[in-house]
Amino acid sequence: MVKVNHYRVVARFARLFPDPAVFEDQDHLVERYLTQSGLLREKASYLYQNEDEIIPVDDSGKPAVASGTASFRFQGKNIIAEFMPNASLAVEYYDFGTGLSPEDHARMWKKQHIGEMAFQVRDFAHETRTLNVTNISELYEIMKKQGQATSLSSIELATMPEDLFRVTVAYLKSQLRESAGEDALEVEVYAARDLSASERSSLEKRLTRESTGSTVYVILSKPSQLMKIETR
Incomplete structure (x- = not known):
């Protein structure tokens, strides 16, 4: 919280x-x-x-x-x-x-x-x-320690009204970008519901699990390796 x-x-x-x-x-x-x-x-x-x-x-x-x-x-x-x-x-x-x-x-x-x-x-x-959100700093540290050029993770938010969901996603994005900026890394945050079917499928295959309407994807990358997922 x-x-x-x-x-x-x-x-x-x-x-x-x-x-x-x-x-x-x-x-x-x-x-x-x-x-x-x-x-x-x-x-x-x-x-x-x-x-x-x-x-x-x-x-x-x-x-x-x-x-x-x-x-x-x-x-x-x-x-x-x-x-x-x-x-x-x-x-x-x-x-x-x-x-x-x-x-x-x-x-x-x-x-x-x-x-x-x-x-x-x-x-x-x-x-x-x-806001009912996970421990963001803990998630960031786990992804950073993976040591990969591009790390992908997902968060399942609790069921909530659409306006509160948007606020929560915006909060996640702002906090993760602050942490990534301190380490000269870049981060992208996407709500699964905003992605096309093919984009969701691509990320689901990488994580080997299906997304839901409450799934939020987090991509942490080195600047030269940033993987962009274009939303509709």
Whole structure:
């Protein structure tokens, strides 16, 4: 069992313009915001943002719609663009080890500026959640001691909801990459459910056991020997 920090932030914009800082590559919105607010870039890999699409809502909780145009600063120029009035965005993310305290996270969000737009923090919530995972350091040491150019192992996670499964896989990846980096090794982590049938079959043959919907594969390699398994 490990404990991780979960955060939920609601940002309200008086005028929400179609700024790429918000609407493009949304999976890394939190990472971009916190690094721009002072988080060291090398620590950003310890952040995991929920993969759900971030949909703006109005004050009644309904999807926000554009209902006006105004001047908007974009790439150093003023342009006329549509905006959604009084629109809010809710983002949820986990911190697996950036070194930031909950107070640090709250302070960074108080800067209240994304791209060219200002916002107000309407809600900031933090809670500690527990993940049911194996002893990661022990697994890493076992794989490293095998002394092979490429070592393959698998982990069976307990049955859990899809969102928690994704968080747990992300946690495994962040912690194993930290350990591997200290030894100048590289690691790849894949959920069996994300691989094609042929990719799963290949790994199952190497480990001589079938995978399940809860199987997670770990590949530890020397940099020149890294075995990539392409997901769909």
